[in-house]
Amino acid sequence: MKKTSKGKKNIFIKIANLFDKWVITPITKLILLITDFFKNNGHSFEKVLTNRQSLVIISLIGALITFFAIDNKFTTLDNSAERLYGQKVKAIYNEEAYVVEGLPESVDVTLIGRKWDVYLAKQYPSNEVTVDLTGLSPGTHQVTLKYKEAVSSVDYQLDNSNISITIYEKISENRELTYDVMHKDHLDTKLNIENVTLSRGTVVIKGAGYKLSEVASVKALVDVDNIARPNVGSTTLADIPLVAYDKNGNVVDVEIVPKTVEAVIKIASPSKVVPIRVIPEGTPDGKAVNTLTPSVKEVTIYGDEQALKDIEYLPVTIDVSNVTDNKTYTVNLTKPTGVREISVKTITVSLTLDNILSKEISGIRIRTTNLKEGYVVQALNEEYSTVSVIVNGSKSVLDALDTSTITAYVDLTGLTEGEHEVKVQVTGEDTRLTYTSRVRTIRVKITK
Numbered sequence: 001m002k003k004t005s006k007g008k009k010n011i012f013i014k015i016a017n018l019f020d021k022w023v024i025t026p027i028t029k030l031i032l033l034i035t036d037f038f039k040n041n042g043h044s045f046e047k048v049l050t051n052r053q054s055l056v057i058i059s060l061i062g063a064l065i066t067f068f069a070i071d072n073k074f075t076t077l078d079n080s081a082e083r084l085y086g087q088k089v090k091a092i093y094n095e096e097a098y099v100v101e102g103l104p105e106s107v108d109v110t111l112i113g114r115k116w117d118v119y120l121a122k123q124y125p126s127n128e129v130t131v132d133l134t135g136l137s138p139g140t141h142q143v144t145l146k147y148k149e150a151v152s153s154v155d156y157q158l159d160n161s162n163i164s165i166t167i168y169e170k171i172s173e174n175r176e177l178t179y180d181v182m183h184k185d186h187l188d189t190k191l192n193i194e195n196v197t198l199s200r201g202t203v204v205i206k207g208a209g210y211k212l213s214e215v216a217s218v219k220a221l222v223d224v225d226n227i228a229r230p231n232v233g234s235t236t237l238a239d240i241p242l243v244a245y246d247k248n249g250n251v252v253d254v255e256i257v258p259k260t261v262e263a264v265i266k267i268a269s270p271s272k273v274v275p276i277r278v279i280p281e282g283t284p285d286g287k288a289v290n291t292l293t294p295s296v297k298e299v300t301i302y303g304d305e306q307a308l309k310d311i312e313y314l315p316v317t318i319d320v321s322n323v324t325d326n327k328t329y330t331v332n333l334t335k336p337t338g339v340r341e342i343s344v345k346t347i348t349v350s351l352t353l354d355n356i357l358s359k360e361i362s363g364i365r366i367r368t369t370n371l372k373e374g375y376v377v378q379a380l381n382e383e384y385s386t387v388s389v390i391v392n393g394s395k396s397v398l399d400a401l402d403t404s405t406i407t408a409y410v411d412l413t414g415l416t417e418g419e420h421e422v423k424v425q426v427t428g429e430d431t432r433l434t435y436t437s438r439v440r441t442i443r444v445k446i447t448k
Contacts, residue, residue: 009304009393031238040106076271079114087107087398089106096135098167100165101165107161120151125151140165143161144162170206171212174202175204175217176201178218179222186224194270197264204256219243221241221243234265236264236265238262240260240262272300274314276298279319285324286356288392288394290396291351303341307337311338316349320351330346331349360438361390362427365408366408376447378445389408389435390436398433406435408426417447419445
């Protein structure tokens, strides 16, 4: 037991002696030498460090050591890969004579190499992928995309570098130029685009023949949002873009010359004062409509000038079905087609009822409607040429009735030669009254 312990002790002593001989003692001697050097030569060493030429030489030596260290790949050991996205593709060819299809707008480039080299390549990308089509004739070709390699030690790999393209001869055609007004609903509701005058009436479109045949229209897109302060009067917009469309309204990719035009936009505020006409719908319960009085008699409407010409009044429909007593309605006015604004948005309508009375109006002449061209019609009996009409309403309304406002007619839609029995229909301008023909049907004869 004692012998074993003594043996282990001797081993540790030998290891300690070796460590002292080969590590501790050499390091101690080196430190002493450096200390003695600076102690004995401190003044000289200080002079070297303060001398400009010495510092330049030391810096140059340090730079050379750093360069050779980098050049021999002392600072980096591993390869890496980075990706450059969306590198634009530039084709070299006669753009005035040819059209090229099949070229991607951009591609991705993968950089493979040592980390430091890849880093440098990313800092100085060429940002351009090229393909030289010079000398290629119209038709389909296989071509190779190329990327300018800034760092020779990096491997540049393009996605889909080999592509198929088609070259067409470029032809030109003149086309009429029209316009579309965009965001018209953003305009003040009292204003209206009355007219747009473009700086030119035709443009030239260029491209492959089959593409030009697809173009149904070329339009200038006049955007109301680009008018700084829309107001009544004329304003000029510049740089209005042009777009070509096919018959389905899809954009066709062709060259348009010029690319933009100017337009003079005339803004107006057409308006018209029209009366409100209240129209009852349905029938009161055992009563007759005596008065329908709106709180506002007339309103001002704004909109398209042509649409305003066709509007004689603003209709307001009131449902009086099964009403048994006087009533007041609140109504939101509805804008007719072509009207952008109404001076009054909401009105009230007062309804008064009265007892029902009847009045018979005789001798109302029967008219015909929708008779086919080239035919004539006549009543089979003289008595069928006129009709008596029963009018129901309140006493005051009946007393004021103008009988010339009553119309009796028969609708001949779809009828041809021969004798026919047709229904007599009656209308009147005063919507507070109801109108009924005493004779329900008559017989007529249609001839060519």
